Amino acid sequence: MAKSSITINDIARELKVAPSTVSRALNNSNKISNATKRKIVEKAEELGYNLNMVAASLSRSQTNTIGVVIPYLNNYFYSQVVNGIEELAFNKGYRILIAQTRDSFARETEIMRTMSATRVDGIIACLSADTQSTEHLFKLIKNNIPLVLFDRVSFDFPCKKVTIDNYNAMQQSVTHLARSGYKSIAHLGGPTTCNIYTEHSKAFRETLKKEKLPLIPQFHLSSDLTEEDISEAMQIWFSLKTKPDAIITASSTAALLVSKFAREQNLSIPDDLALISLTSEPALCYVEPQITSIELPGTEIGKTTLEFLLNEIQNGAQNANTTIKPFQLIIRNSSFRNS
Amino acid sequence: MAKSSITINDIARELKVAPSTVSRALNNSNKISNATKRKIVEKAEELGYNLNMVAASLSRSQTNTIGVVIPYLNNYFYSQVVNGIEELAFNKGYRILIAQTRDSFARETEIMRTMSATRVDGIIACLSADTQSTEHLFKLIKNNIPLVLFDRVSFDFPCKKVTIDNYNAMQQSVTHLARSGYKSIAHLGGPTTCNIYTEHSKAFRETLKKEKLPLIPQFHLSSDLTEEDISEAMQIWFSLKTKPDAIITASSTAALLVSKFAREQNLSIPDDLALISLTSEPALCYVEPQITSIELPGTEIGKTTLEFLLNEIQNGAQNANTTIKPFQLIIRNSSFRNS
DNA sequence: AAATAATATGCAAGCGATTGCATGAAATTA
DNA sequence: TAATTTCATGCAATCGCTTGCATATTATTT
Structure with a gap:
């Protein structure tokens, strides 16, 4: 912090007024006459005064x-x-x-x-x-x-x-996939210590049931969604006899990784595999095909x-x-x- | 800020010591005996004391x-x-x-x-x-x-x-493209009010010359790199008789947009068009083909x-x-x- | 014109720490 | 044992600003 910085006391001294007057003037208090205000503001400008927020914070408790x-x-x-x-x-x-x-x-x-x-x-x-x-x-x-x-x-x-409404986000996603004719839907979920992901999970199970689709335990994963987690899940799933024909990922990075994996394995999206991301980022639209997602109003x-x-x-x-x-x-x- | 929060004075009073002693003890000053330190630290804990950094900052000028x-x-x-x-x-x-x-x-x-x-x-x-x-x-x-x-x-x-070394980044990019046989290289640069982009521009011009490639003024653009800027540039460039066969973008978003444009126009990357981004982001690796880029050590x-x-x-x-x-x-x- | 109200300013006590200096007690040295 | 250090603690000023209250001045009311 600048040692030699100008304080309201310096201004007060130069102008022969009280520091409290300077403070009020600079805070544009209505108890100070316009004439003195102007004088003080000018002098502050002249001396290059810069409010010390630390002191102000301490004194105002804010x-x-x-x-x-x-x-x-x-x-x-x-x-x-x-x-x-x-x-x-x-x-x-x-x-x-x-x-x-x-x-x-x-x-x-x-x-x-x-x-x-x-x-x-x-x-x-x-x-x-x-x-x-x-x-x-x-x-x-x-x-x-x-x-x-x-x-x-x-x-x-x-x-x-x-x-x-995370439940609803998953519900809409599953329903959409079901209506589009996908039968074995998998879910790459996040850590269940988190409300979001438990809501996803619940909705995943319940909506599959409602849509009369099977809930294959192996297709219902929960992980930290690291690159390794995703890649491992893909390896396993796609070496099974019945592979998933749709994947819902909890993160957009996961969706992008799945999309990359599919390309590498010559799996066609959306023909062999559907993909939905429960969160969004611009990159979802830069890949081919563009990835269906839940758009959240972040701002x-x-x-x-x-x-x-x-x-x-x-x-x-x-x-x-x-x-x-x-x-x-x-x-x-x-x-x-x-x- | 909590009105009723515990201060070192409260601790001092309870323990019948001076506030300065409490301050020193909590800052683990070596001028305070271990016995008093322990006593003070315990009492602080007991009362739920939490240092007021605002006051400390004011008094320490830091x-x-x-x-x-x-x-x-x-x-x-x-x-x-x-x-x-x-x-x-x-x-x-x-x-x-x-x-x-x-x-x-x-x-x-x-x-x-x-x-x-x-x-x-x-x-x-x-x-x-x-x-x-x-x-x-x-x-x-x-x-x-x-x-x-x-x-x-x-x-x-x-x-x-x-x-x-932004100059060098551009230089390497142009050289790489030239060596790969691209002849009409275009550059989507950033605003020239910025050192980075002027360095890019300079290197672009000079390296093209060194590589004995033509500098087509139209292919040397500087803009704010918004989606509209990119899209407009693409429209124009690809309706020309001699189109660019390589594009270097200053931002990765721009590169991704170019890649998307190319896909939509059935331009094959890298056969019809090469693409290099002068900054990087993970999405560059999620698109097909993956985009060559300058990787900066951000962290x-x-x-x-x-x-x-x-x-x-x-x-x-x-x-x-x-x-x-x-x-x-x-x-x-x-x-x-x-x- | 006297009484009252409104306006402008100053005084001084905080806000909650830190820290140089003084001091009394205990430990070391001569 | 007297003289000198060392150690532990307290006193009080300070950091720069805010604000309630008192006061002096001017404007308004009756």
Whole structure:
């Protein structure tokens, strides 16, 4: 921090007024005459004064900073969400402090601790895949720091949440595949420690049943969706006597990998194999055929989440309800036969 | 900020010691006996004490926060860089404050201003595409805030920079295409307000000459690389009598769009058209054929940049040199004919 | 014109840490 | 044992800004 920086006291001294007057003038308080305001603003300009937010934060017990906690930055959906948050925050005069959990519970806990110390005005978080307990979240509440969760939420925890109907996303996907004549549908799901993926799983099982399609246990996988996980699953599935004729992946990266695998194995999508991704990213449209996917309103989710948070910051804790955002199943060429 | 939070004074009072003793104990100063340290740490635990970093920052004139300023978050390369920064920062006990310029100079200026006010300990930035002046950067220096630039840098400005040899990247790309027998090479470049793109342009022209290939002015484009820009360029180029037989794009998104265009027009890559991208993202490997590209060490760049910055924070301003990071031209199937 | 209200400014106490200096007690040296 | 260090702790100022309350000045009301 600059040692020699100009403070309101310097301005006050030069102008022979009280520091409090300078403070009020610079904050455009209506208790200061326009003449003095002008004088002060000019002098501030002249001296190159720059507000010390740290001091202001301490004195106001408010930092105008929002903590954003996400699993990974390097992910289309999350960066869309952060985009939405950042845009709105910037306009409302808030800064954002970002940290990645990298899906580690330990990191998440540590992050919440340091964000508490930093006295962020509130936190927006998408829980890590291996978050098992909510003790660290309760500590936030105890420290009076409002929290809003999105996407991967913990229904145990009493706070506002913004998410989508994951059950329905899977249901629509399975139904669409069934209507398109696919019979043995497989699912590459995410870790079941996470609400999203358990909702997917449930919907997968129930919708297959409703559509009178078989649920082949081997075709119902749950993993961390790493490149190895995907590749292993493909190896196994496509060396079976009855192979899947459709795959629903929980992540778009997984879908892209499946599409690549299919090309390498000369499996035609969508003729031999249909493909649907439950999340989306632009690359899905750059491959051939383009991949059917669930489009999530990332930016919109970010904005809504921040709106809720700002509301809590200004008006205190609100009801702990869950807002369900709409999604769209965008049908591209990977999920229905042209015939 | 929590109104009712526990302070070191509360701990001091309960234990009948001085606040300074508590502060020293919690900072593990060696001037406090182990017995009192233990007592204090226990009591802190018991009361649920959580350091107020805002107060600590004010009093220490140091926030342990690094500002990160990038054009867009939602971009593979930048998120890699931020990844590298975040990882190292976390380990070193620094937080990161992120802001996007969205390639607007006005926003960049405003961001630098608020980051100064926030008293970040230093700033890492990749300049916006339309940054014309460096006045806002000089203000940082005047405020004693160290700055390190990466990727899109301003050579006018005296500070450490981390970048790659963009001239060489283009040179290698053109040479590779020439050696592979492509004759009319086109370039979809970025805005020339940016050092990167002017370096590309220069190398493009000079290398074509060296390779005794024609420089067709129409094939040397500079734009913002939006979807419309690309699509327009394609329309025009492929309605000419002599069409390009190779395209070098400045962004990977542009490359993916070209690849999509080619597929739609039944142009075979690499037979009818070669394609090289001067930046990289995973999607380049998901399309068919996979796209040759320049791979940049994003995470590495992030780490190095932060290391330089931390060094300046600790030891004061250093020499304003530029560090050139190595890149790799990864040749995939889009840039040489199989024959 | 006296009484009241509105306006503009100053005073001083915070906000919650950190830290240089002083001090008393215990340990070491001569 | 007296003199000198070393060790552990406390005192009080400081970081730069905000804000409730007091006060002086000017404007409005009756």
